[in-house]
Amino acid sequence: MQRQAEFEVLSSLLSDVLHGKGGAALITGLGGYGRTSLLRTFGEEATARGAVFLGASATRADDDPAELFGQLLLHPRIPASAAEYLSEIWVEGGRPPSAAQLHRFWRPVQELADRTPVVIGIDDTHHAGAEVLRSLLYLTRRLDTAPILIAMTLSSCPLDERPQFSAEMSSQPHCSHIRLEPLPPPAAADAVRRALRPITQDVKPSGFVRLSAGNPLLLSALVADARAYRPPAGTAVPGGHFATAVWRLLHRGHPTVAELARAVAVLGDVATPGLLAEILTIDPTVAVQGLQSLEASGLLLGGGFRADAARDAVLSKIPAKRQTELLLRAAAVLRDDGAPPTRLAALLSKAGDIDEPWMVDVLRDAAGQEERGNFPRAVRYLRLARQASARGGPEHAQITSDLAAAEWQIDPLSVVRLLPDLDEAARGGRLTSSQTENLVTCLLWHGQRENALALLASGVDLGAPPDWAEGFRSWLYPSLVPERAGPPDDVRTAGTAAIPGMEIDDDMLIAAEQSLLNTRLDDSALVPALSALSMLVYTDRLDRAGTWIDILLQAAERRGSVTWRALLSTALSIIDLRRGDLTAADAHAQRALSLLSNRSWGMAISLPLSSAVNASTDRGRHDEAAALLAVPLPDGMFETLPGLYYMYARARHHAAIGHHLTALADYDSCGELMRSWEIDQPALIPWRNGAALAGLRLGRTTYARALLAEQLALTEPWDLRTRGATLRIHAMLSHGADRVAMLCQAVAAAEQTSDLVGLATVLIDLGRAQRAQNDLVGAEATWRRAGALIARTGMKTPSDAPSQARSTDDDRAGTMELSDAEQRVASLAAAGYSNREIATELCITVSTIEQHLTRVYRKLKVSRRPHLAKALDGLT
Numbered sequence: 001m002q003r004q005a006e007f008e009v010l011s012s013l014l015s016d017v018l019h020g021k022g023g024a025a026l027i028t029g030l031g032g033y034g035r036t037s038l039l040r041t042f043g044e045e046a047t048a049r050g051a052v053f054l055g056a057s058a059t060r061a062d063d064d065p066a067e068l069f070g071q072l073l074l075h076p077r078i079p080a081s082a083a084e085y086l087s088e089i090w091v092e093g094g095r096p097p098s099a100a101q102l103h104r105f106w107r108p109v110q111e112l113a114d115r116t117p118v119v120i121g122i123d124d125t126h127h128a129g130a131e132v133l134r135s136l137l138y139l140t141r142r143l144d145t146a147p148i149l150i151a152m153t154l155s156s157c158p159l160d161e162r163p164q165f166s167a168e169m170s171s172q173p174h175c176s177h178i179r180l181e182p183l184p185p186p187a188a189a190d191a192v193r194r195a196l197r198p199i200t201q202d203v204k205p206s207g208f209v210r211l212s213a214g215n216p217l218l219l220s221a222l223v224a225d226a227r228a229y230r231p232p233a234g235t236a237v238p239g240g241h242f243a244t245a246v247w248r249l250l251h252r253g254h255p256t257v258a259e260l261a262r263a264v265a266v267l268g269d270v271a272t273p274g275l276l277a278e279i280l281t282i283d284p285t286v287a288v289q290g291l292q293s294l295e296a297s298g299l300l301l302g303g304g305f306r307a308d309a310a311r312d313a314v315l316s317k318i319p320a321k322r323q324t325e326l327l328l329r330a331a332a333v334l335r336d337d338g339a340p341p342t343r344l345a346a347l348l349s350k351a352g353d354i355d356e357p358w359m360v361d362v363l364r365d366a367a368g369q370e371e372r373g374n375f376p377r378a379v380r381y382l383r384l385a386r387q388a389s390a391r392g393g394p395e396h397a398q399i400t401s402d403l404a405a406a407e408w409q410i411d412p413l414s415v416v417r418l419l420p421d422l423d424e425a426a427r428g429g430r431l432t433s434s435q436t437e438n439l440v441t442c443l444l445w446h447g448q449r450e451n452a453l454a455l456l457a458s459g460v461d462l463g464a465p466p467d468w469a470e471g472f473r474s475w476l477y478p479s480l481v482p483e484r485a486g487p488p489d490d491v492r493t494a495g496t497a498a499i500p501g502m503e504i505d506d507d508m509l510i511a512a513e514q515s516l517l518n519t520r521l522d523d524s525a526l527v528p529a530l531s532a533l534s535m536l537v538y539t540d541r542l543d544r545a546g547t548w549i550d551i552l553l554q555a556a557e558r559r560g561s562v563t564w565r566a567l568l569s570t571a572l573s574i575i576d577l578r579r580g581d582l583t584a585a586d587a588h589a590q591r592a593l594s595l596l597s598n599r600s601w602g603m604a605i606s607l608p609l610s611s612a613v614n615a616s617t618d619r620g621r622h623d624e625a626a627a628l629l630a631v632p633l634p635d636g637m638f639e640t641l642p643g644l645y646y647m648y649a650r651a652r653h654h655a656a657i658g659h660h661l662t663a664l665a666d667y668d669s670c671g672e673l674m675r676s677w678e679i680d681q682p683a684l685i686p687w688r689n690g691a692a693l694a695g696l697r698l699g700r701t702t703y704a705r706a707l708l709a710e711q712l713a714l715t716e717p718w719d720l721r722t723r724g725a726t727l728r729i730h731a732m733l734s735h736g737a738d739r740v741a742m743l744c745q746a747v748a749a750a751e752q753t754s755d756l757v758g759l760a761t762v763l764i765d766l767g768r769a770q771r772a773q774n775d776l777v778g779a780e781a782t783w784r785r786a787g788a789l790i791a792r793t794g795m796k797t798p799s800d801a802p803s804q805a806r807s808t809d810d811d812r813a814g815t816m817e818l819s820d821a822e823q824r825v826a827s828l829a830a831a832g833y834s835n836r837e838i839a840t841e842l843c844i845t846v847s848t849i850e851q852h853l854t855r856v857y858r859k860l861k862v863s864r865r866p867h868l869a870k871a872l873d874g875l876t
Helices: 004-018 035-048 065-073 080-092 099-115 130-140 163-171 185-196 206-212 216-229 240-252 255-270 273-279 284-296 308-315 320-336 341-351 357-370 375-388 394-410 412-427 433-445 449-456 467-476 506-517 523-538 542-559 562-579 582-595 598-604 606-618 622-629 641-656 660-676 687-697 701-714 720-731 736-751 756-772 776-793 809-816 820-830 835-842 846-860 865-873
Strands: 023-029 052-057 118-123 148-155 175-179
Touching (some): 004 035, 004 148, 023 035, 023 163, 035 118, 035 148, 065 080, 065 130, 080 099, 099 118, 099 130, 099 148, 130 148, 130 163, 148 163, 163 175, 185 216, 206 216, 216 240, 240 255, 240 308, 255 284, 255 320, 255 341, 273 320, 320 357, 341 375, 357 375, 357 394, 375 394, 394 562, 412 449, 412 598, 433 449, 433 598, 467 641, 542 846, 562 598, 562 606, 582 606, 582 846, 598 606, 598 641, 606 622, 622 641, 641 660, 660 687, 687 720, 701 720, 720 736, 736 756, 756 776, 820 846, 820 865, 835 846
Parallel strands (some): 023 175, 052 118, 118 148
């Protein structure tokens, strides 16, 4: 990148010299602004136009006048005796040279100028010592006597400036001061276009200008990277050339500036001038000046690196030990200044190696705060604190327990490695009762039932188990809960409502929503939250449950709790199933399974699996259901409540593919377990309906009739979903008008629920019964209504269903209408917004966006986002 205007100033001075007039030029600018390149180009021009160019470069490592001026006198047009005299006056004399000595020293140059014009170019003059500068000033004051031009480059960094020398030079009437500034954006953009047009016509210079801030060195490097790596559409992508340019810029700059850049790269946002001054033991004014220089050079912006690639380039050259020193020193300084634990812990975790007791305390305090805001950070802090604490001591045990609780939120499998240490600590009395309860929870989650029971029986003082611990055991392992008569009315809570068999009334529902309102994402909140959601789901308040799940999902996504997101996605899948939205149910179940590995799910894996199996079964995708049922399960799964859901889903799959005897065995096993656990409630799992239907298929009418009568007697008045399904199967035992009447009762019950799949199924049966009674008009209307529901739900139409019950184009046309929320989401998605951007725009969760898009794709009959725009146009 040439400096044409500045070069023309030098060229004009050269013309004066060629006509016998002396002069001087002082070229100033920051690193990377092109001082050296400009001087080199000018030297080549001077030589080409007939002048003798004497060049030298000062270095910070050696400011010996003899070394610098020796470079000038090595030119073959200078007598060798000049170099010998140079050694005499600066090396052997030991005192500053006198005016007479300086006159004698410069005489060979002046004699050469008598024969031919001379141009002297000295680069990086700010590195030169005082005697060199004095000698140069001596010569410049006498330039009117000989055709000599002196061009010197000088850094404009405040830490490199030679203010007295610059002032003296600038005061000379024949001295021109050339100040190099960053390239203006238009000039930089034009330079990029000219450089890249040979390889691409589609150049986007804005990125080059922004990342370089007009620094020619950085700009040239970005262009070189573009030439080398050919990024798409001519965009700026920093690469190896850019990294090298950053290193060159700092290497040639003032050491303190380079050290400041390294400290900023390591410390990040906390790197204030005051902190940098203290940890680097420099004057605060120097720190400010150095940072200003870095910002002016284009490396920094607003206290941080303008480009991540620049920061990474600097970091790559800092030894790990030095990075750790800077981080620990910064943490210590900030601690003395009263900085909060979270700020200190961020530095300590980056250091990765702590060596003082106060650091462990800081990390624990910060982790406690982050558990209310960011679980991944809490885990990082606790892992480091645990590593630094004394193994076997109370502190180590406490930290390990806290770490297990935080890690469980991200990946329950990671907790397994900690369980032996926690078990030993619990038996040794180094854990609190609540921490021991947490340990029991983790053991049960991962199927280590015997270990959990052994710990509970070991004599460890747990006190009275908290409600959440008792609730978790009853939820996961109902057999662990002793005989249960049900709590008195005045002590019923959302947690105890998880125990099926209790009457759920309005007070309980209010308590459930209050519990959800106060939910925090920690272990103790899991069971109460799931219990409260279960109450809303089982009483068919699906919209309220979905609203609360969205709220909890927002918190889980914000705080990084993958486990909660997986569980809540499973809950969404169950809600979708109960609504009859089978596509969304399958999508949410698959989402839940993708968030955690099979082993991470532990004994709860059967929850998303069973939901996915149910969705596939109702959609008629029996191969998919069989594949899901082939997923290996942990040992002891069928001792758990999630295992019960899995067994019921497996039974439904077997029944759907005609394996009625196998299905009946699973249904009966469900019943035996539920009775033995004293949780035999149809609202939980209506196993009797499935068993009765399987019995009918196998010709066991008496068996089926007894089960259905028992089911109707046990079904709560509010459980219209189960009542409708039971009446539908019971109608199979009736004939003629009695069957129609009972099916009409089943339809009336189903219509008061959100179960579209159940309603469609009973409508098909009603249509058959109406046709058998020669009510052909009524049958056809009923079947068409069923067909419309089948189109909405995505369920598979029974193979023996009448043609009127099969979804038609007209039926599916009804699904084309989008809700207002779906329309907003679809429009943004069609415009190219990502799911996360749409969630931010509409202030809802990413999970909700996914749910809306699933429905939109189904309604518009598209499978990919690029097709949305065209499909939406077709609606207008």
